[in-house]
Ligand code: SF4
């Protein structure tokens with residue numbers, strides 16, 4: 158389950174959980190083991206499709222697993238001040254003064270430092286639904 162939450166899950170993990178949990182449920186020596194097995198089986202029954210999407214579509218539909226979240230700069234809010242560039246230790250933010258800044262998703266480590274650096278609240282975290290953003294920095298038109 159932890160692998161699935163960390164973007165390392167595979168279909169075979171679910172099959173393994175389905176094999177192991179019924180055994181755990183009857184063979185665990187303590188109540189904790191039995192409860193854990195029942196909990197995992199219930200989750201697979203109730204949210205099987207959502208869990209599958211973690212490895213089939215590489216998304217967390219509930220927007221809860223941090224590994225699937227990405228950071229984005231909203232073009233409508235960015236004023237091109239550059240504060241986020243200074244805050245990003247991974248050099249993942251592209252831009253120059255008076256340009257709409259853009260986050261390089263390949264370089265971003267999802268640390269979240271840029272969010273608090275932006276006074277315009279232009280940087281957001283997104284799950285399955287990503288906001289529209291230019292692929293590279295573009296000049297800011299007068300608003
Ligand atoms: S700190 Fe905010 S407003 Fe300034 S460049 Fe970055 S995203 Fe744009």
Ligand code: SF4
Nearest residue numbers: 245265266268269271
């Ligand atoms: S989340 Fe962290 S690594 Fe990603 S752009 Fe913001 S400061 Fe840089």
